[in-house]
Amino acid sequence: MSTPNRFTLTCNAQTFLVERAGTGPTVLVINGSGGTLDGLRPFLQKVQKYADTISFDNRGMGGSSVPEGPWEMADYAKDVKSVLDELGITSCIVLGISFGGMIAQEFAVTYPTYVSKLVLWCTSAGGSAGSSYPLHELAKLSPEELASFAPRLVDMRFTPEWLADHPSDRALMPAPPTPTEQLVSVTALQHDARSRHDVADRLGALTMPLLLGAGVYDLMAPVVNAEAIAQRVGDATLHTYQGGHLFFFQDPKAFGDVQAFVEA
Numbered sequence: 001m002s003t004p005n006r007f008t009l010t011c012n013a014q015t016f017l018v019e020r021a022g023t024g025p026t027v028l029v030i031n032g033s034g035g036t037l038d039g040l041r042p043f044l045q046k047v048q049k050y051a052d053t054i055s056f057d058n059r060g061m062g063g064s065s066v067p068e069g070p071w072e073m074a075d076y077a078k079d080v081k082s083v084l085d086e087l088g089i090t091s092c093i094v095l096g097i098s099f100g101g102m103i104a105q106e107f108a109v110t111y112p113t114y115v116s117k118l119v120l121w122c123t124s125a126g127g128s129a130g131s132s133y134p135l136h137e138l139a140k141l142s143p144e145e146l147a148s149f150a151p152r153l154v155d156m157r158f159t160p161e162w163l164a165d166h167p168s169d170r171a172l173m174p175a176p177p178t179p180t181e182q183l184v185s186v187t188a189l190q191h192d193a194r195s196r197h198d199v200a201d202r203l204g205a206l207t208m209p210l211l212l213g214a215g216v217y218d219l220m221a222p223v224v225n226a227e228a229i230a231q232r233v234g235d236a237t238l239h240t241y242q243g244g245h246l247f248f249f250q251d252p253k254a255f256g257d258v259q260a261f262v263e264a
Contacts, residue, residue, distance in 0.1 A: 004048070006037070008063070009056075012082035017063030018056040022048030025262050026092040029055040030080065030100030030107075032122075033135060033194065034177075034187055036062035043248070046255050047095070051262055054092075056083055058103075060186035069189040073197050077107040084114060093262055095119040098132070098221065098245065099190070102197045105229075109202040118206070119258055120229065121213040122221045122245050126198035129228035132221045136191040155244025156219045172246050203232035210236040211261045213254055215247030237261075 004021040019037050027047055031040050036057050047053045057064040059071065059079055067075075080103065084092070094115050096104025101123025108115045124132040133153060138146060151158035151173055163170040177183060210233045214226035223240055230236040239257050243250030 004044075009083060009086045011086045012079055014059060014067055014079070014082075015065040016056045016059075016079070016083055018054065018083065018087075019044065020052070020054045020087075022051050022053045024051040026089060027051040027053050027262060028080070028084065028089075028092050028094050029053060030094065030096040030103050031055065031058060031061075032098030032100050033190060034061070035097075035100070038062065043097070047258075050259050051093075054083075054087070054089075058100075058190075060189060066182065066186060069192070071189050071193040073102060073106040073193055074110065076103040076193065077110050080104075080107045081111050081114065090114065091116045093117040093119065095258065096121070096123060098122050099194055101221075102126070102132075102194060102199075105199045105203070106197070108206055108208070109199050112206065112208070115208050117209045117211070117261065119211045119213070119261065120226070121248060121254075121258075122215060122218055123229075124197075124221050124225040125200045125203060125229050125232070126196075127200035129200035129203070129232065130222075130225035131197070132194075132225065133219065134195060136188070136195050139188075153219050154246060155215070155217045155250075157217050158244070169250070172249060200228070200232065203229060204234075206233050207235065209261070211258065212236060212238040213241060213247065213257070214238065215241050215243040215245060215250070217242075217244040218247065220245045 004019050006019045009016050060066045094104045101120040212226045214223040230238045241247035241251035241254050248254040
């Protein structure tokens, strides 16, 4: 695995912080809600062992610029295309996690020639195929309600008693970042765009191989939503895992399955 190379790209009238490392098939990893390259580090290190791995901070996050809102899922898809165009990449494997899976779906149905294979983990298609939990609704909860509900949203087993008895799961629930004014604003813009995500009626046009992963205890993006995506795509394989929204850190089979799919 090579040393990660971080750099900035200016494209689509924005600046993006990009990381690229590893050798093998080119895989673009698209991060989830509120995620940054720094937070994605443990995930990227696993993929970089067998793939030329590219990822970048989504608009408004980490080291990327903050364009004026509101934002749409189509804007996120254009960001992905712009980064790939700037890197001279015309086709690659795309791996989307959660909200990143929503971006990946919008990108794939809009720019299908760029996607040789598609991996969607812990995500939903929206509309008639089912939506992930409406994160914008969390703003209505009191701090006490949010503290109680947030762990179960990640994994429906995550009660205080469960987390007390399972330190590895407890480690998946780090303290939330300090809510700066910019973070609150960007998160609201991201959740707003996410609330309108709906590619259900366009998924049938996808012809590339699709690997889906879902955690059986995921309350945010339940298995039934992954099943709905699989039913709409001709060349789709769905694996379920013993875990919740972060099943890939709970079930060791997950990364093995994606590696086999990438290298096939």
